[in-house]
Amino acid sequence: MDVWKSIPSWFKLDNYDHCANYSSLDWANELIMRCGSNIAGGELSELDKQIVEHIKNNGLSIRGKSYCYSEELKKLYEDNPSTYKKTRFAVTNLSQITAYSFFLDANNKEKIEHDFSLLDLSTCTKERWRIRSPYTHPIANLNYNHENAAYLEINLHASNEQLLMEFKDWLLETRGDTQDIVKRQFSKADFEDWHTSRVFAYWDLTTIAASENATIPLLMLGRALFPDEFDVELAARIQKVTKKKSKTLFSPEVVNALMAQAESEKTQWNNS
Structure with missing residues (x-):
């Protein structure tokens, strides 16, 4: 396995700044775009190649010419007239x-x-x-x-x-009372924490490196993600904080909970 000697020129940390203002719907879409790909899983499909190219050029799906929204999320951006108007998402009457x-x-x-x-x-x-x-x-x-x-x-x-x-x-x-269940709503504080922890930038760099059968030294990764921080052990921060938060964020439980929260917020907007 190769080791990157430098961060590639296509990576621009500024491309990820916009997620500081993301809603639950935006976070869910970014996650689904990445989770639905096979970037690190072997031979890339044409769609996987499009996603990689979009990430390299734009970072976030909302930047530039948008790659596309997942089918699960398209309906949240579109007004779908219905004979029955839901007032809640997670708790509804049996249809x-x-x-x-x-x-x-x-x-x-x-x-x-x-x-x-x-x-x-x-x-x-x-x-x-x-x-x-x-x-x-x-x-x-x-x-x-x-x-x-x-x-x-x-x-x-x-x-x-x-x-x-x-x-x-x-x-x-x-x-069940398991650690896998998301037990509370995600808040702006969570979104800010994910943003400042650079979870998407971390995932994109490490996953694309893995697709090229390569790894990135932790210190190099830390300097790329946190270029203005000098008083912390960057390699340890990547290993103990960013990597851990990225793994949690990309778990099926969090992705599904974010989708449900986005659906609920969309329902509330439609009824306001």
């Missing part, structure tokens, strides 16, 4: 299409139709309960997986306190 899909996609669709036809005809309470009983189990127990969504039945006669208490218990039981 008809989702409710129907549980039935239409069920492996035992014919049996469900048969049993419910008997249920309509039966007048015997005991018989009706016998027919209903197999269908009283939560859908989650049948291993349905609808795009990382879960569906609840909420008893609105219960107090707010009880509902919130039980939802908290359900959330812990369903998602």
